Amino acid sequence: MDTSSLQRRDIASRAPVDAADPYEHLHVEDFAAPFADGRVGWREMVTVAGRTILSLDGPWRFVLDLHDEGLRQRWYAHDDTPVIAWAIPRDYDDGAWQTAPVPSCWNMQQPEWMYFEGSAWYTRVFDRPHGPPGERVFLRVGAANYEARVFLNGDFVGAHRGGSTPFFIELTGRLKDGANRLQIQVDNRRRPDQVPMNHTDWFNYGGLYREVGLVCVPAVFIRDFGVALAPGSGGARIAVDVTLSEACDIDAHVEIEGLAAHRLRIVGGFGRIEFEAAPELWSPRRPRLYEVRLKAGDDEVRDRVGFRDIRVAGEQILLNGEDIFLRGICVHEDDHAAGKTTSEADIRRRFEDARALGANFIRLAHYPHHERVAEIADEVGLLLWQEIPVYWAIDFANPDTFADADNQLREMIRRDRNRASVIIWGIGNENADTDARFAFMRGLAAAAREADATRLVSAACLINRERFRIEDRLAAVLDVIGLNEYFGWYEPLEGLAALFANSAPGKPVVISETGADALAGHRGPAGELFTEEHQAAVLTAQLDAVAATPYVRGIAPWILYDFRTERRQTHLQRGWNRKGLIAADKRTRKLAFATVAARYTALSAGHDGDASVLEPPLHPAKGVAT
Numbered sequence: 001m002d003t004s005s006l007q008r009r010d011i012a013s014r015a016p017v018d019a020a021d022p023y024e025h026l027h028v029e030d031f032a033a034p035f036a037d038g039r040v041g042w043r044e045m046v047t048v049a050g051r052t053i054l055s056l057d058g059p060w061r062f063v064l065d066l067h068d069e070g071l072r073q074r075w076y077a078h079d080d081t082p083v084i085a086w087a088i089p090r091d092y093d094d095g096a097w098q099t100a101p102v103p104s105c106w107n108m109q110q111p112e113w114m115y116f117e118g119s120a121w122y123t124r125v126f127d128r129p130h131g132p133p134g135e136r137v138f139l140r141v142g143a144a145n146y147e148a149r150v151f152l153n154g155d156f157v158g159a160h161r162g163g164s165t166p167f168f169i170e171l172t173g174r175l176k177d178g179a180n181r182l183q184i185q186v187d188n189r190r191r192p193d194q195v196p197m198n199h200t201d202w203f204n205y206g207g208l209y210r211e212v213g214l215v216c217v218p219a220v221f222i223r224d225f226g227v228a229l230a231p232g233s234g235g236a237r238i239a240v241d242v243t244l245s246e247a248c249d250i251d252a253h254v255e256i257e258g259l260a261a262h263r264l265r266i267v268g269g270f271g272r273i274e275f276e277a278a279p280e281l282w283s284p285r286r287p288r289l290y291e292v293r294l295k296a297g298d299d300e301v302r303d304r305v306g307f308r309d310i311r312v313a314g315e316q317i318l319l320n321g322e323d324i325f326l327r328g329i330c331v332h333e334d335d336h337a338a339g340k341t342t343s344e345a346d347i348r349r350r351f352e353d354a355r356a357l358g359a360n361f362i363r364l365a366h367y368p369h370h371e372r373v374a375e376i377a378d379e380v381g382l383l384l385w386q387e388i389p390v391y392w393a394i395d396f397a398n399p400d401t402f403a404d405a406d407n408q409l410r411e412m413i414r415r416d417r418n419r420a421s422v423i424i425w426g427i428g429n430e431n432a433d434t435d436a437r438f439a440f441m442r443g444l445a446a447a448a449r450e451a452d453a454t455r456l457v458s459a460a461c462l463i464n465r466e467r468f469r470i471e472d473r474l475a476a477v478l479d480v481i482g483l484n485e486y487f488g489w490y491e492p493l494e495g496l497a498a499l500f501a502n503s504a505p506g507k508p509v510v511i512s513e514t515g516a517d518a519l520a521g522h523r524g525p526a527g528e529l530f531t532e533e534h535q536a537a538v539l540t541a542q543l544d545a546v547a548a549t550p551y552v553r554g555i556a557p558w559i560l561y562d563f564r565t566e567r568r569q570t571h572l573q574r575g576w577n578r579k580g581l582i583a584a585d586k587r588t589r590k591l592a593f594a595t596v597a598a599r600y601t602a603l604s605a606g607h608d609g610d611a612s613v614l615e616p617p618l619h620p621a622k623g624v625a626t
């Protein structure tokens with residue numbers, strides 16, 4: 001995306017507040033218009049596999065900006081004139097009177113910021129990296145919720161929307177020797193035409209909540225690459241594809257440690273090769289990873305890749321040709337102290353708890369999680385469902401909303417396409433079955449398959465109420481039917497057996513959500529809502545019904561940990577969804593935890609061809625399966 005045209009716009013030349021008319025900014029409401037066409041997306045991504053990222057994490061200057069004064073008064077155009085030299089007063093200075101850590105959610109920094117929804121400005125300076133001649137410099141933002149606008153030394157250099165995927169903005173040619181001032185405006189307002197829209201059952205955190213850094217690459221660099229078993233090759237062929245930053249013709253070289261080394265001809269910036277190979281296949285029990293090195297011109301990337309095959313046959317899900325049952329659990333990115341910002345320790349704890357539950361599968365709800373999640377899942381041997389937040393009442397008739405969803409989907413796939421642990425791309429959650437929704441999500445299913453032919457596509461569908469069946473026309477374009485059902489909680493448990501008996505989906509079904517709220521420590525009769533006993537009874541009945549239904553090939557109870565949500569306000573919830581099998585402290589296990597763990601052991605003995613016994617426990621120190 002070329003932003004040079006933007007600089008011809010008057011935005012950069014204009015002073016913070018126009019001396020000719022110091023009140024002009026009070027009467028301009030299209031203040032965001034100059035930044036609408038500078039948006040970056042999946043095409044501008046740069047693979048960071050094996051690259052060094054120059055971290056810009058740490059304390060940034062920070063201010064909340066509820067009324068978008070920053071755009072109205074062009075805070076980005078401020079010079080660093082000290083206040084004693086101001087001829088006209090300003091409403092903002094870059095003063096370090098207040099800072100916020102990057103990465104973090106502003107909601108968690110000060111109590112009065114907890115429910116803030118609006119814009120905020122992050123500012124820091126950094127020295128220009130000094131690399132070889134021709135080197136190119138990109139800003140990488142791991143994630144900003146929801147919309148971000150980026151300014152370098154007073155110039156607008158790009159924008160991004162989508163709250164859970166990385167974005168890249170090229171800074172090459174704009175950097176000064178010495179200190180450069182970087183400003184990022186982040187806006188977490190919820191809007192009906194966004195993805196997700198303005199109504200969700202999870203907390204709306206805001207900020208630069210994942211890492212920020214600089215990526216330096218040669219003039220011609222590897223923008224994207226894929227290494228995987230060739231679909232349909234029965235594990236006997238590997239396919240490698242490479243996309244360069246420029247449409248040039250060069251040779252690339254791929255080396256897979258101990259397995260293969262090949263030259264790959266790149267023409268017009270793209271190359272693909274397939275070759276015979278017999279890698280040890282990756283699976284939860286044997287998460288075998290191979291070191292991969294890819295060189296093209298002056299660039300080199302490295303990754304650790306697992307080779308596995310995932311596909312469906314009839315009503316079965318086959319991992320490396322074996323029928324597998326997905327013993328799952330759902331997780332949000334949420335923490336009582338850190339909000340949506342996660343850490344290596346938080347991720348590994350999540351996996352430890354999932355493994356203790358007997359799970360081999362995790363549904364990462366309801367948006368792409370941190371990139372370290374799939375990387376660590378590759379190491380420890382867990383299967384993942386990863387999705388975009390096409391959640392509830394999306395503005396399905398809006399082409400711009402589709403463009404947002406399509407971009408987030410492709411960004412998610414580009415980022416994680418070499419992660420063996422990811423087996424399912426989820427394209428929606430609990431969306432009403434309308435013509436507009438069907439067209440929108442059929443488009444997303446096609447986009448997912450175009451971007452990645454090696455994985456399954458699913459969505460968390462709802463029950464067909466009229467026919468009381470597992471039936472959704474979207475199923476025609478899905479490989480696996482995800483089904484969210486809450487028999488025993490939102491509706492009587494008796495309906496579950498009737499539903500399963502009344503359905504003939506013809507392809508594998510995974511119960512993508514089911515469960516019940518229980519406040520940890522709230523004990524009582526199993527018939528009393530919100531008790532631990534009731535939650536355990538519901539999940540017992542759910543797992544019994546699943547075990548008796550051959551076309552159900554997985555279940556992921558909602559959810560591993562209680563999580564924050566503004567919309568749950570009974571005295572037993574008080575802003576938290578209590579369906580966790582573990583309380584929000586991520587330590588206190590409820591009765592249902594043991595219930596599910598016991599069932600998963602039994603289930604794995606019956607259904608799961610991949611592991612006659614549960615996957616070996618992890619060693620937290622090493623973080624890998626034995």
Ligand code: GCU
Nearest residue numbers: 201429430484513558577579
């Ligand atoms: C829905 C939704 C979840 C929500 C859950 C619940 O299925 O997908 O995001 O939290 O139900 O009601 O707890």
